[in-house]
Amino acid sequence: MFDKLEDLLIRYQELVDELNDPGVVNDQNRFRKLMKEQNDLTDIVEKYKEYKATKARIEDSLAMLEEESDEEMRELAKEELNECKQNLTVIEEQLKILLLPKDPNDEKNVIVEIRGGAGGDEAALFAAELFRMYTKYAERQRWKIDMMNLNENGLGGFKEVVFMINGKGVYSKMKYESGVHRVQRIPVTESGGRIHTSTSTVAIMPEAEEVDVELDLNDCKFDVFRSSGNGGQCVNTTDSAVRLTHIPTGIVISCQDEKSQLKNRDKALKVLRSKLYELELEKAHNAEAEARKSQVGTGDRSEKIRTYNFPQGRVTDHRIKLTLHRLDAILDGDMDEVIDSLIAADQAAKLANMQQE
Helix, strand or coil: CHHHHHHHHHHHHHHHHHHCCHHHHHCHHHHHHHHHHHHHHHHHHHHHHHHHHHHHHHHHHHHHHHHCCCHHHHHHHHHHHHHHHHHHHHHHHHHHHHCCCCCCCCCCCEEEEEEECCCHHHHHHHHHHHHHHHHHHHHHHCCEEEEEEEEECCCCCEEEEEEEEECCCHHHHHHHHCEEEEEEECCCCCCCCCCEEEEEEEEEEECCCCCCCCCCHHHEEEEEECCCCCCCHHHHHCCCEEEEEECCCCEEEEECCCCCHHHHHHHHHHHHHHHHHHHHHHHHHHHCHHHHCCCCCCCCCCCEEEEEECCCCEEEECCCCEEECCHHHHHCCCCHHHHHHHHHHHHHHHHHHHHHC
16 A cells, blocks of 8 residues: 555656646646646645654654653653554545545536436425435535426426536535435325325436547437426427437437527437436446445435435435434435445445455
């Protein structure tokens, strides 16, 4: 591990030198590439420097204990030594996590697809609440939401909603949300006071760039139709909505949020690229079944990942057996504790898997 860290430190210094070279500064493409590499290394290099400084302090304290006869100074050295040893253990664990292979999609934006599942109108209402939860969470993270498509049920619920979240490191946090979300509560229409269970399905797809997916437009069939649902004057009176069918896979995507047919077409293609990219990722995951065991959850849409129990005011994530009695706050977008726990569990599983290899 430390040989690798030394190599990274040397590479980081090389990057600093190269970025100060006037020839590199004038070559914008090369400059951007080197800047990205330097940014990717910064956290681990800073942590390694902290490790080396802490090791040096330990050696200084040990030397003082050998040489110093004054009891008060020896006590100070012992305190310093104990504190540094504790810090060193923590820093070592942090370095191991920083050395874990990075998910190449972590910095990507995501396309989120929420569909009402079992439970009819109640499931659609819950889908709308999940959409609000993610919108509020995105606001807290200073991410931007861009609507792609919305299919309402007339009661304030969503049969389906598709939207994009743009921002720094969105996929790194949102990727744990794919799967079946279950709600347990007494519906407004339930006169007998019985608790019903409904579900909604969430799919999180990293935004695919054109270079990520080979897409032949000859494989795509476009139909236009009149938008339905809420919207401005133009939205409901012109054939601006677009239905895209990808013939080889049978994937169908509708986009009607924009007034412009062209913009809806572009959004539909964006969703299609991400769906095709997700299929490629799924194939890769299936080919690495053993590696997948080290992950928190499979990311599969059919996997039941979380239950929102209204009578008890609790949220339970089944993958990591985490239960929090703060349902209202979580539905209001205060998801940090859930997401951070999932990230920590994922990192711990990957570390354990790495040590077994």
